[in-house]
Amino acid sequence: MDIPSTPAAAAPSLVDRCRRGDREAWRELVETYSRYVYAIILRGYRLSESDAEDVFQDVFARVFERLETLRDDEALRGWIAQVTRNLCTDHLRRAHTHEELSDATVTDLDERLTDLDQALAVRQALTRLPPGCADILDRFFCQDQSYRSISAALGIPPGTIASRISRCLQRLRGEFVGRDESSDPSGGI
């Protein structure tokens, strides 16, 4: 399955601005990729939370230091993934826990990382939805909030939460696959 390169679409100017030391651009870059890096470290390599924090900071420090070496700005996502993978491997090697990986383990890791690439593309599609839709999906799927919590936070009836999530998911799917399947002019919420 091809993965839409949505982060890369906005990447060139962002990377250029980061290279020039633009703090706001750097904030945006970290905001865009922090979930991705965090997930590779925790879900991909399954580091402990404590070790993960060290690697997480090392990843962004290295990305910042070496942005000048990135020849193709559109390769930003892949490059960040590679930096993260390298630092996770280095960390495991230093901790003497990185035994020779079996083919099955490598395949499993590759599958998890491919999943995360797709997840980032979906996440990017989420940012293009109306704020109400993005918010309710983020609360339900990413923050694991209950219908009751979402209802209280957004001030909408609990009985309508499920249908709103369903409509917003349809809309997100449409955005992700490149077409909007929702005809709801309210933005689906």
Add this chain to the structure above:
Amino acid sequence: MSMDEHEIGRLLRLLPAAPAEWTQAAQELPFLSAELADIMERARGDGGFRDGLRTDAGATLKQHGYDLSPSVVAHLMRILPDEG
């Protein structure tokens, strides 16, 4: 591309937010390299300063003129040398 809503939901769940303090530190640290190097150098050579950092890092840093966010202070404490 065939991907149903169930799969979209599953993928969304794969990317929870990183801890906010980690993200904030990552956003700030590259612009604080001079201050951090200075603090680390001082901590290596000044036992009193190092002890102060361990006792109350925020207050000690402020007392010495460093204005750092709690996220950066927390990171600093993680990389602080054990001894001078």
